[in-house]
Amino acid sequence: MPLEADVLAAFPAEVQIPARLVADSVAASSEASPRVLVVLDDDPTGTQSVANLPVLTRWEVPDFAWAFALEADGQHPRAVYVLTNTRSLDPAEAAARNEEIVRNALAAASAAGTAEGGLRLSFVSRSDSTLRGHFPLEPDVIAATVTAVNGEATDGVVIVPAFPDAGRVTIGGVHFTRGTGENAGKLTPVADTEFARDASFGFANSEMAKYVEEKSQGRFPADSVIVLDLNIIRASADPQISAKAIADAIDAATNSTPIVADIVTENDLRALSLGLEEAERRGKKLLYRVGPPFVRARIGQEIRSELTGEEAYAGNTPSEAGGLIVVGSHVGVTTRQLNALTEQHSAARIVEIDVEKLLGDNAAGYLDETVDAVVAALRGGDVIVHTSRLLIKTDDAAASLKIARTVSAAVVAVVNRTLKTFPPRFVIAKGGITSSDVAAHGLEIRHAIVRGPMLPGIVSLWEPVDGPAKGIPYIVFAGNVGDDQSLADVTRKLSNTF
Structure with missing residues (x-):
């Protein structure tokens, strides 16, 4: 494993760029024709880097109209998140859902009623910082779809998987995960991690240009990919000069040319954002395939400090019931976090959902027993509901997804029936597909506001604005972020028994 300091030694130093500089640039370009980023988030964890933005779990035209009309600090939202959950779908379903969302967003924008004839939309395909997901299908x-609706062709697809808050960085065109603990300061190429062995979205290349070639099955050869390395991102101490360098490098992009960007810090993301703003001012039409923090930097939003327990309940009276912690992810860090929570939170009742019984002949009866156990336990305090840690999977990607859906449907049923019987004080959902399904179906959230992170840069709190979960803090916790104590730390903030 190379040392990060050694890899960075070949590149210029980081340049400090205030978020306000990006925000002012975005405001200037939106003055004549308001622009909104529509973020198609393939699971809900992409909201962990932003604050005070609307999120939708449904995408009819009226849903977009609601989101576009919201006002915060005297302006309409610069970005709207749409929870697509496409990482849990097969390719055909994912494609159909992306198309439907884009068509409805464009229809709602054209009807938004501005003097200029509607809102100007840019589309973001938000996916995993460890490269799992439907790529290049979704972009x-x-x-x-944009071409079919309005005739506008895409020049480039900007690929920015980096998530520095969670230890994912791209340097010299290679995507890495940062080590922790005794491996702090070391970098592991992402293809050498457990994430690259994902049953549905595995991959072999950490070099992003080669990853693009691999995933596009050669449609985009590695040498056709534009790489914005740190020599370009940090071209000058003057951010405007760097912005021009980035825009110049993108100038050759046409017909959805892949564009990969090095990112190590938030300042790099802001420098990139200024360059993309300049490129679009020059007329380039871009789509974005990105990790979580890109949107924050792209709209010039400051990094929101982590929410306190008091802020999590602001404006609502917390229930005296216990909280519900739902754990579905099976990656190693989640299992370690679950173990730490159960060891430290001795007052919590643990209910395990046995996956083998869910796949058996008496699944319905077993589900009834599980719901009864959860409701009874909530009356006395917090309840940790988790699926059995034995991951049942096959060598067939479609079959693996089917098993995952069966398990997720059971988790959703437990949450939904519990909510309608004895509403919990808070809900934490751990894992991408788990948190998506719990939000949209378990808690029946249609519209929510992302209030901010529960831990620095990661783990977002949603405030449901409608449905049976209105007023109950909902915590979206990705499976692959945080250290071993993170789940316990978030639970401690919200619980009245921990």
Whole structure:
């Protein structure tokens, strides 16, 4: 494993760029024709880097109209998140959902009623910082749908998986995960991690240009990918000069050319954002395939400090019931976090959902027993509901997804029936697909506001604004972020028994 300091030694030093500089640039370009980023988030964890933005779990035209009309600090939202949950779908379903969302967003924007004839939309395909997901399918579908609706062709697809808050960085065109503990300061190429062995979205390359070639099955050869390395991102101490360098490097992009960006810090993201703003001012039409923090930097939003327990309940009276912690993810860090929580939170009742019984003949009866156990336990305090840690999977990607859906449907049923019987004080959902399904179906959230992170840069709190979960803090906790104590730390903030 190389040392991060050694890898960075070949590149210029970081340049400090205030978020306000990006925000002012975005405001200037939006003055004549208001622009909104529509973020198609393939699971809900992409909201962990932003604050005070609307999120939708449904995407009819009226849903977009609600989101576009919201006002915060005297302006309409610079970005709207749409929870697509496409990482849990097969390719055909994912494509259809992306197309439907883009068409409805464009329809709502054209009807938004501004003097200029509607809002100007840019589309963001938000996916995993460890490269799992439907790529290049999702950007392809978004680009094709935009062309079909308004005739606008996409020049480039900007690929920015980096998530520095969670230890994912791209240097010299190679995507890495940062080590922790005794491996702090060391970098592991992402293809050498457990994430690259994902049953549905595995991959072999950490070098982003080669990853693009691999995933596009050669449609985009590695040497056709534009790489914005740190020599370009940090071209000058003057951010405007760097912005021009980035825009110049993108100038050759046409017909959805892949564009990969090095990112190590938030300042790099802001420098990139200024360059993308300049490129778009020059007329380039871009789509974005990105990790969580990109949107924050792209709209010039400051990094929101972590929410306190008091802020999590602001404006609502917390229930005296216990909280519900739902754990579905099976990655190693989640299992370690679950172990730490159960060891430290001795007052919590643990209810395990046995996956083998869910796949058995008496699944319905077993589900009834599980719901009864959860409701009874909530009356006395917090309840940790987790699926059995034995991961049942097959060598067939479609079959693996089917098993995952069966398990997720059971988790959703437990949450929904519990909510309608004895509403919990708070809900934490751990894992991407888990948190998506719990939000949209378990808690029946249609519209929510992302209030901010529960831990620095990671783990977002949603405030449901409608449905049976209105007023109950909902914590979206990705499976692959945080250290071993993170789940316990978040629970401690919200619980009245921990």
